[in-house]
Amino acid sequence: DAGVIQSPRHEVTEMGQEVTLRCKPISGHNSLFWYRQTMMRGLELLIYFNNNVPIDDSGMPEDRFSAKMPNASFSTLKIQPSEPRDSAVYFCASSLAGTGYEQYFGPGTRLTVT
Amino acid sequence: SQQGEEDPQALSIQEGENATMNCSYKTSINNLQWYRQNSGRGLVHLILIRSNEREKHSGRLRVTLDTSKKSSSLLITASRAADTASYFCATDAGTASKLTFGTGTRLQVTL
Numbered sequence: 001d002a003g004v005i006q007s008p009r010h011e012v013t014e015m016g017q018e019v020t021l022r023c024k025p026i027s028g029h030n031s032l033f034w035y036r037q038t039m040m041r042g043l044e045l046l047i048y049f050n051n052n053v054p055i056d057d058s059g060m061p062e063d064r065f066s067a068k069m070p071n072a073s074f075s076t077l078k079i080q081p082s083e084p085r086d087s088a089v090y091f092c093a094s095s096l097a098g099t100g101y102e103q104y105f106g107p108g109t110r111l112t113v114t
Numbered sequence: 115s116q117q118g119e120e121d122p123q124a125l126s127i128q129e130g131e132n133a134t135m136n137c138s139y140k141t142s143i144n145n146l147q148w149y150r151q152n153s154g155r156g157l158v159h160l161i162l163i164r165s166n167e168r169e170k171h172s173g174r175l176r177v178t179l180d181t182s183k184k185s186s187s188l189l190i191t192a193s194r195a196a197d198t199a200s201y202f203c204a205t206d207a208g209t210a211s212k213l214t215f216g217t218g219t220r221l222q223v224t225l
Contacts, residue, residue, distance in 0.1 A: 031211040105156030
């Protein structure tokens, strides 16, 4: 099993540009999570999906952030327009739905907005 | 907001020593998990303990859970340089898949 796949691994962009992060969860997992990690704020849950449906997006910072999951094997997190304060490592994770299941994390996308 | 708070924030020990990290949380939980994060990598699941369990072992790892004090500890015995990483506790409640992660403990194991 390839694990959770994220792309790109690194992204450098200028303020105001649109950024799209991509995630492929582990096959058979029906929960998908997007996290953001910074030194200042630690690991924050942005949004999660169950069976492709967004369940909790209370962690999404503002309207500039949007996430979609068009099918069970693909999700995107989009930032438009990007700002320097969005610089962080963004992780995608997947698991089986429900409590008591471990989450499998991807390698992350390191985003730098200049 | 983060429910778990790890203590200490950073820990430095020598190889062969034991490392103990603590986690406190605020609300009732179903399960508590511990994860490890090596620098520049994603988190990796280590162990899960259910709310009706008090202690669990996995190799050199020992986890305890005290629901009356809303706290958990992770003990790594006979530490190795490869154990150098950040360690996070995570809790879940209700029926949701969502985990709430703590602030993490950075462990440095020196030769």
